[in-house]
Amino acid sequence: MMEITDAEFKRLVKFMYDNFGINLAAKRVLVQGRLGNMLRDRNFKSYGEYLDAVENDKTGAEVTTILNKLTTNHTFFMREPEHYTFMKDVVLPYMTKVCKDHILRIWSAACSSGEEVYTMAMLIDQYFGAEKAKWDTRILATDISQNVIGKAKAGIYLEEGMKGLSNEWKSRYFNKLSDGSYEICQGIKDEVIFKTFNLMDPMPDKYKAKPFDLIFCRNVMIYFDQPTKQALVNRFYDVVKPGGYFFIGHAESINRQDTKFEYIKPAIYRRPSEK
Structure with missing residues (x-):
């Protein structure tokens, strides 16, 4: 896995905090775990080179990618x-x-x-x-x-994320698809x-x-x-x-x-x- 240098990590932390308020200062292992393989697969030679691409991309695609990689989207129906x-x-x-x-x-x-x-x-x-x-x-x-x-x-979801829903709501508000997943009506x-x-x-x-x-x-x-x-x-x-x-x-x-x-x-x- 590609290692991130101290300077690169500091730069990434500043970028995420300044633009999105997200504090990754204590998340160095998470950053390497979530970005390292992607950088290698896309032939970036360093995290610095990748951050150059993120900051210079005017389409927003690279920013979207790094956000998707570094933020957790674990959720389910009827949470809390x-x-x-x-x-x-x-x-x-x-x-x-x-x-x-x-x-x-x-x-x-x-x-x-x-x-x-x-x-x-x-x-x-x-x-x-x-x-x-x-x-x-x-x-x-x-x-x-x-x-x-x-x-x-x-609006397509796996059944495991729907455990908090009653059978009545499942049948009333969802359509079951051929692969076993459910689509919201x-x-x-x-x-x-x-x-x-x-x-x-x-x-x-x-x-x-x-x-x-x-x-x-x-x-x-x-x-x-x-x-x-x-x-x-x-x-x-x-x-x-x-x-x-x-x-x-x-x-x-x-x-x-x-x-x-x-x-x-x-x-x-x-x-x-x-x-």
């Missing part, structure tokens, strides 16, 4: 089920009461390959039932990786708007003009150091409606002294309502 229970029992009843325009504004901010956002869409479909036709319940789903966005749009696919977005970028003005009732940003801030994480949480706060909710992963935490979000319960926060 307490969030979905709280969404069904607390958040959706609240939203149906206060959203007078019958538009739910929900954002899955690190949607990975789609399991999270499709779980949300199925839950909303079941919650509203026949009343759903009166509502705009489409969910915004973003990720930095074009590769996983492509997988999410395809078109009706649920149509409920999700997928886009690429780098969470290190400023929030778009339209997000501030029409803020969200609920944002999921789970298991992505584990890559960030405290200043980067705090800055991101502050940006999220600015695009959540007063009274709206913000969910993070159970392995993550927010310093309660440094945020304007109210702590509700583990991994669930809320922007205070306007008085």
Whole structure:
């Protein structure tokens, strides 16, 4: 396996942190394990030569490749089920009461390959039932990786990642394919708007003009150091409606002294309502 020099590793760490907020300073073995064989197969003579290619590529293809290699996209349906229970029992009843325009504004901010956002869409479909036709319940789903966005749009999953789903949901919302995998039904696919977005970028003005009732940003801030994480949480706060909710992963935490979000319960926060 190709060895990375100290200078090359320092350069790669700086590139990933400056552009994406991802801190790889303690991940040297992971970097070599995930990039070494690829560099050899593509005939790069060094990590430095590869980083030159990444930084000089104007198409974005090399950046997408390095992101896909160095970030983990392990997820499954109904992950951290307490969030979905709280969404069904607390958040959706609240939203149906206060959203007078019958538009739910929900954002899955690190949607990975789609399991999270499709779980949300199925839950909303079941919650509203026949009343759903009166509502705009489409969910915004973003990720930095074009590769996983492509997988999410395809909506095809192996059965092992669906263990958290009931048989009723499997039969109602999925079509079983000839190879044994499952494809999410078109009706649920149509409920999700997928886009690429780098969470290190400023929030778009339209997000501030029409803020969200609920944002999921789970298991992505584990890559960030405290200043980067705090800055991101502050940006999220600015695009959540007063009274709206913000969910993070159970392995993550927010310093309660440094945020304007109210702590509700583990991994669930809320922007205070306007008085």
